[in-house]
Amino acid sequence: MFSAYNFFQLARRATAGAAIYLLALAPLHAQSDPLPSWNDTAPKAAIVAFVEKVTMESSPDFVPESERIAVFDNDGTLWVEHPAYTQFAFALDRVKAEAPAHPEWKDTQPFKAALEGDMKALAAAGEKGLVELIMATHAGMTSDEFQKVVSDWIATARDPRFEKPYTELVYQPMLELLTYLRANGFKTYIVSGGGIEFMRPWVEQVYGVPPEQVLGSSIKTQFEMRNGTPTLFRLPEVNFIDDKAGKPVGINAHIGRRPIAAFGNSDGDLEMLQWTTLAGETARFGMIIHHTDADREYAYDRDTEFGRLDKALDAAAINKWTVVDMKADWKQVFPDK
Amino acid sequence: MFSAYNFFQLARRATAGAAIYLLALAPLHAQSDPLPSWNDTAPKAAIVAFVEKVTMESSPDFVPESERIAVFDNDGTLWVEHPAYTQFAFALDRVKAEAPAHPEWKDTQPFKAALEGDMKALAAAGEKGLVELIMATHAGMTSDEFQKVVSDWIATARDPRFEKPYTELVYQPMLELLTYLRANGFKTYIVSGGGIEFMRPWVEQVYGVPPEQVLGSSIKTQFEMRNGTPTLFRLPEVNFIDDKAGKPVGINAHIGRRPIAAFGNSDGDLEMLQWTTLAGETARFGMIIHHTDADREYAYDRDTEFGRLDKALDAAAINKWTVVDMKADWKQVFPDK
Numbered sequence: 001m002f003s004a005y006n007f008f009q010l011a012r013r014a015t016a017g018a019a020i021y022l023l024a025l026a027p028l029h030a031q032s033d034p035l036p037s038w039n040d041t042a043p044k045a046a047i048v049a050f051v052e053k054v055t056m057e058s059s060p061d062f063v064p065e066s067e068r069i070a071v072f073d074n075d076g077t078l079w080v081e082h083p084a085y086t087q088f089a090f091a092l093d094r095v096k097a098e099a100p101a102h103p104e105w106k107d108t109q110p111f112k113a114a115l116e117g118d119m120k121a122l123a124a125a126g127e128k129g130l131v132e133l134i135m136a137t138h139a140g141m142t143s144d145e146f147q148k149v150v151s152d153w154i155a156t157a158r159d160p161r162f163e164k165p166y167t168e169l170v171y172q173p174m175l176e177l178l179t180y181l182r183a184n185g186f187k188t189y190i191v192s193g194g195g196i197e198f199m200r201p202w203v204e205q206v207y208g209v210p211p212e213q214v215l216g217s218s219i220k221t222q223f224e225m226r227n228g229t230p231t232l233f234r235l236p237e238v239n240f241i242d243d244k245a246g247k248p249v250g251i252n253a254h255i256g257r258r259p260i261a262a263f264g265n266s267d268g269d270l271e272m273l274q275w276t277t278l279a280g281e282t283a284r285f286g287m288i289i290h291h292t293d294a295d296r297e298y299a300y301d302r303d304t305e306f307g308r309l310d311k312a313l314d315a316a317a318i319n320k321w322t323v324v325d326m327k328a329d330w331k332q333v334f335p336d337k
Numbered sequence: 338m339f340s341a342y343n344f345f346q347l348a349r350r351a352t353a354g355a356a357i358y359l360l361a362l363a364p365l366h367a368q369s370d371p372l373p374s375w376n377d378t379a380p381k382a383a384i385v386a387f388v389e390k391v392t393m394e395s396s397p398d399f400v401p402e403s404e405r406i407a408v409f410d411n412d413g414t415l416w417v418e419h420p421a422y423t424q425f426a427f428a429l430d431r432v433k434a435e436a437p438a439h440p441e442w443k444d445t446q447p448f449k450a451a452l453e454g455d456m457k458a459l460a461a462a463g464e465k466g467l468v469e470l471i472m473a474t475h476a477g478m479t480s481d482e483f484q485k486v487v488s489d490w491i492a493t494a495r496d497p498r499f500e501k502p503y504t505e506l507v508y509q510p511m512l513e514l515l516t517y518l519r520a521n522g523f524k525t526y527i528v529s530g531g532g533i534e535f536m537r538p539w540v541e542q543v544y545g546v547p548p549e550q551v552l553g554s555s556i557k558t559q560f561e562m563r564n565g566t567p568t569l570f571r572l573p574e575v576n577f578i579d580d581k582a583g584k585p586v587g588i589n590a591h592i593g594r595r596p597i598a599a600f601g602n603s604d605g606d607l608e609m610l611q612w613t614t615l616a617g618e619t620a621r622f623g624m625i626i627h628h629t630d631a632d633r634e635y636a637y638d639r640d641t642e643f644g645r646l647d648k649a650l651d652a653a654a655i656n657k658w659t660v661v662d663m664k665a666d667w668k669q670v671f672p673d674k
Contacts, residue, residue, distance in 0.1 A: 200593045211593030223582040223608050230611045232589050245560040256537045256548030271560050274567045
C-alpha cells in the first residue's frame, strides 16, 4: 500500500497543476517514461500514440479536455478478480460476522454453505443464492453504516494466495495508466459490475478516483429522517446492474458524455467498449486486459466460467481494440511493497 | 443569451485557473463584489460568510476542495418555473410537432387537450395524463435523437410572458452565485426534478455546469447495436424520479459525498436540504429562494398548487436556512440583454 499511496500523492500534486514541481522532483526516467511497468511492446505504444494525438492542439485528432473521459472496469482490469470477486469474499466474511445474530443460517442455504466455506454448494445455489447473500450482507443498514463496514473490512482482509490486502493486488501498470491519463487532462471513471458502495470507501486512496467518478451496481435506498437525522436506508432490492448492456446505460445516466477511451477484461465490458469506440466523432481507444500470466497472477479467458473473455476477445480483433497480454506486456504486475 | 454566454465564457476562464487574467480584465467593482446583482442584505452576507469560512485554511470550518459540493435545484431556483415548467411547454410543443404522425391524438386525451391548449382538461388528466404526455414525447427514440430535439427546441422556443428564450429567463444573482462558488473551489451540481436529458444539452452553456454534474428524473434506456452502431433507445418507462425524497437518493447514487451547500425553492427540495445540512461534520449552508416579486417575476408560496413552498419554508426557520426574498434581496432578476 505504501508505494501505491505515495505514488498517488505524487500524482495528485502533478494533476493539481503543479507539473513543474513534479518535474523538478522526479528522476529523468520518470519524466521520459510515464508507464515504466509496461514493456516496450505494442500496447504501450498504442496508449502513448492515442494520448498524444488527442492532446496535441495541432493534431487533427485533438479532443478538448472536457471530452477526455476514460472509463475503467474494476474487477480483473484494475485489481485481481480470481479466484472469486473480492466483493464475494466480503459477503462471505459478513455472513460469518453476522451469523451469531442469525442462528437460522446454520441450517438454511445459501448461508449454511457460506458459513462452512462449501463452494460447491454455493455454486449450486446459483444467482438466486448469490443475490440472497448480497441482500443479507449489503442491506438492512444505513449507507453510512455500510461505508464503515466496508472500510473496516478492506483494511484488514487478506487475499488467501498472495497473503496481502486486496488493495495491494491492484495492477501497477494500470495505476500508471490512470495517472498518465489524468496528467493529460482525462477524467478517469470506474464503471464496474461490482457494488458502487463497496468501491467508494477505498478507490480514491487506491486509484485516485473520487467517489463521484465511480459507477457500479446498486441496491435501492430510501431517505428517512430518524430522530432528526437524515439517513439513507439500504433496502434488500436490486436497483441497477452495471454490467454488460447496463454499462452504457450507466455511463449515459451518470456521465452524460460518450467516453473516448474504455478499458475492460471480459465479456461484461463488451457493450461499454462498443459504446465508447464504435460511435462518436473523435478518435477512440479500446483496450482489453487478457489474463495470460498464471505465475504472477492468473491465466484465463474463453474456457473459464469465471471472468469469461470470449465475445469481447473476438470483438477486439474486429474493432482493433488493443489487447494486453499480461505476461508479455507487463514488466511488473503489482506495486512494490 | 449574449450576456449570460459572455459571462460564462469569462467565468470559465477564471475557474480554469487563470484568475489573474480575469483580475487584470475586470473592473475594480467586480473584483471586490462577486455578487453584484444581490442587494447588501442578509442572504448575500450569509453566502459570503459561509464561503469564506470553509475556504480559509486558517478557519476552524475549513473544508478541503474535494468536499466542496454544492447542489442546486433548477426549476424556480436557477430559472423561471411559472406558469408551467419549461419541460411541460416542451412536451406540449412536441405533441403539436408529432401530431401529423398520430391522427388518433385529435380524439384521445390528454393529447386532444394538449393540441387544443385546453389547460383545464390537461389539469383534469392529472399525473397519469402528464406521464402519458411525457412518454409520448420523450421516449421512442435514441438518446442522441432526443438530445437534438431538445437542442433545437430550446434554441427557438419563447416564454409567452417575457417573450424571450427560456435560457434568458435564468436568475442573474444565481449565475453569479454559481460562478462565485466555482471560483472558490466548489463543484456545482444541478439536482432537478426535471428530466436529466432535457437539461444536459443546454445547461453547460447557460450555467457552466457540465453534463456529468447534472442529476434529474429519467426514463429507462436500453442498449442496442443497430447496424453496427451502438445506441441507447429511450423506453416509455419511468426509471427514477429525482424529486422530494428522491433527491438525497440521487445525490448519494451520483455524487457519493454529502454536499455542504444546497439551494432550492420548494417542498420538492426539502429532503435535499435536510440531507445536506442536518448531518455531516463540517459547516453546512441551506438556502431557499422565495418568489415574492410579481412585478419582475412571480409571487407564490404556500397557497399555490404549483411550485409549492410550505413545509420547506417552516423548515427553513427551524434549521436556520437562508431565505431569499426575491423582491428585497435581488437587485436584478434576469441577465442584461
